[in-house]
Amino acid sequence: MVAKVIPVEDFDLVIFGGTGDLATRKILPGLYRRMLSGQMPKTSRIIGAARSEYDADAFREHVHQGLKDHVDQSLLKKRDVDAFLGQLDYLQLDIFTDDGWKALGEMLRGDVIRAFYFSVAPSLFGEIARRLVQFKLADQDARIVVEKPFGRNLETAKALNAELAECFDEKQVYRIDHYLGKETVQNLMAIRFGNALFEPLWNAQHVDHVQITASESLGVGGRGAYYDKSGAMRDMVQNHLMQLLCLTAMEPPSKFEANAVRDEKLKIIKALSPVAPNEVVRGQYSATEDKGSYIQDSENPESDTECFVAMKVEIANWRWAGTPFYLRTGKRLRNRLTEIAVVFKDPPHSIFDDTGTHLRGNALIIRLQPDEGITMRMTIKDPGPGGMRLREVPLDMTFAEALEGEDIDLPDAYERLIMDVIRGNQTLFMRGDEVEAAWNWIDPIINQWVEKGSKPIQYDSGGSGPDDALMLMHRDGRRWREIKQ
Numbered sequence: 001m002v003a004k005v006i007p008v009e010d011f012d013l014v015i016f017g018g019t020g021d022l023a024t025r026k027i028l029p030g031l032y033r034r035m036l037s038g039q040m041p042k043t044s045r046i047i048g049a050a051r052s053e054y055d056a057d058a059f060r061e062h063v064h065q066g067l068k069d070h071v072d073q074s075l076l077k078k079r080d081v082d083a084f085l086g087q088l089d090y091l092q093l094d095i096f097t098d099d100g101w102k103a104l105g106e107m108l109r110g111d112v113i114r115a116f117y118f119s120v121a122p123s124l125f126g127e128i129a130r131r132l133v134q135f136k137l138a139d140q141d142a143r144i145v146v147e148k149p150f151g152r153n154l155e156t157a158k159a160l161n162a163e164l165a166e167c168f169d170e171k172q173v174y175r176i177d178h179y180l181g182k183e184t185v186q187n188l189m190a191i192r193f194g195n196a197l198f199e200p201l202w203n204a205q206h207v208d209h210v211q212i213t214a215s216e217s218l219g220v221g222g223r224g225a226y227y228d229k230s231g232a233m234r235d236m237v238q239n240h241l242m243q244l245l246c247l248t249a250m251e252p253p254s255k256f257e258a259n260a261v262r263d264e265k266l267k268i269i270k271a272l273s274p275v276a277p278n279e280v281v282r283g284q285y286s287a288t289e290d291k292g293s294y295i296q297d298s299e300n301p302e303s304d305t306e307c308f309v310a311m312k313v314e315i316a317n318w319r320w321a322g323t324p325f326y327l328r329t330g331k332r333l334r335n336r337l338t339e340i341a342v343v344f345k346d347p348p349h350s351i352f353d354d355t356g357t358h359l360r361g362n363a364l365i366i367r368l369q370p371d372e373g374i375t376m377r378m379t380i381k382d383p384g385p386g387g388m389r390l391r392e393v394p395l396d397m398t399f400a401e402a403l404e405g406e407d408i409d410l411p412d413a414y415e416r417l418i419m420d421v422i423r424g425n426q427t428l429f430m431r432g433d434e435v436e437a438a439w440n441w442i443d444p445i446i447n448q449w450v451e452k453g454s455k456p457i458q459y460d461s462g463g464s465g466p467d468d469a470l471m472l473m474h475r476d477g478r479r480w481r482e483i484k485q
């Protein structure tokens with residue numbers, strides 16, 4: 001079976017920062033793959049804009065190299081690459097000067113969708129927005145795409161929102177959190193709202209707790225100095241983990257439509273209880289024989305930035321009161337893994353008295369990476385003679401295996417999100433009030449650390465984080481799922 005790809009409408013996409021790392025590694029290779037799939041119209045155009053002294057050919061050469069580095073070689077047939085490069089153009093432009101903007105206006109067509117991707121530092125977002133309006137480059141239907149980080153606290157996020165709101169309607173602003181573009185994140189909604197099986201159980205009466213883990217095996221490496229200015233709370237929890245929490249906990253929206261979904265997510269963020277200091281653990285990885293510690297990688301001997309966070313989160317509403325959500329994210333841990341585990345309550349009574357097995361609750365595990373899929377933890381009879389012995393087994397499904405043999409077009413997160421921008425679908429993008437509400441909840445946690453001058457705890461590289469993070473669950477009589485090798 002070949003998946004049907006519906007082409008989007010014709011568009012002109014301007015990538016401010018078209019020569020930068022994100023554009024070269026993600027955005028342009030992603031667009032190339034969308035062209036191959038037939039989703040990007042052959043007439044659409046992509047214009048890179050940056051200060052580098054390129055002409056169109058030099059930019060094409062730069063992008064060509066990016067494709068060689070970041071796209072599977074088997075997909076790089078000369079005819080396809082030439083066709084894609086032929087859709088590119090370049091404009092040398094310094095966002096802060098008047099030169100170039102008029103020329104940009106002349107490059108854009110009048111009768112197609114206009115999208116402007118701000119793939120530059122957030123400090124430039126406001127300036128680009130103002131210039132687009134000043135030079136009348138953005139009509140009412142134009143879309144702007146802004147990258148994370150969206151502010152570093154409530155105050156800066158509000159200021160950024162206000163700057164953009166001066167120039168664009170909220171319905172034109174697409175704030176990217178690439179986690180939302182992942183196939184499994186959307187599958188989370190399909191599983192919850194496409195199966196009647198789970199909904200009656202999806203509440204505090206039946207769910208003991210939820211664990212959300214996003215672990216990485218790598219350290220901060222070459223971008224340590226940059227990372228040190230944000231940390232795990234700002235870089236992962238405030239956006240990615242909170243989005244996963246919202247999608248797991250929210251009420252069913254009345255329809256799968258941008259504002260209906262975002263309204264429900266916002267209600268969850270607003271229902272989050274303040275977090276007490278003893279319910280958050282922060283850490284930094286220590287050195288190994290051949291790799292430096294976080295302090296060394298960040299090039300900041302005084303650094304008190306965390307690259308690990310574990311926390312217990314309570315949602316004060318009818319559905320979830322009494323069922324905690326535990327969040328955990330960190331660098332240089334045992335493995336790279338992102339998953340949501342919904343752990344159900346233990347059976348209320350065991351009829352198997354002398355099996356010696358404690359009957360544990362079922363768990364539904366939704367894996368975002370690696371091997372996107374779903375596992376259900378079940379109890380079965382241990383096969384063979386010897387009476388009624390019980391054991392736990394995983395009912396395991398990876399999407400790749402379940403759909404084997406089908407020719408599936410699986411766009412990566414960036415590809416999907418860029419096509420959603422062109423389609424005018426904001427469902428998988430964060431709304432301004434959502435971002436502000438998230439900061440409003442996170443800020444007091446970070447402020448507590450700053451006021452107390454608290455230091456992150458050192459943890460061993462290659463493990464599962466500081467012991468205090470294990471204790472966070474142990475003292476509630478629970479435990480983290482293992483981060484397996």
Ligand code: NAP
Pocket residue numbers: 016017018019020021022023049050051052053093094095096118119120121122147148149
């Ligand atoms: P980068 O490699 O530093 O690229 C920045 C781009 O902005 C370059 O193309 C640069 O080109 C251009 N630029 C800088 N000042 C300019 C000016 N005054 N006028 C016109 N162009 C200017 O940064 P990046 O890593 O691609 O990140 C871009 C954005 O994405 C940032 O907001 C970042 O936080 C976000 N982001 C990046 C990643 C990632 O993996 N890289 C992931 C998530 C989010 P010239 O020097 O030629 O002008």
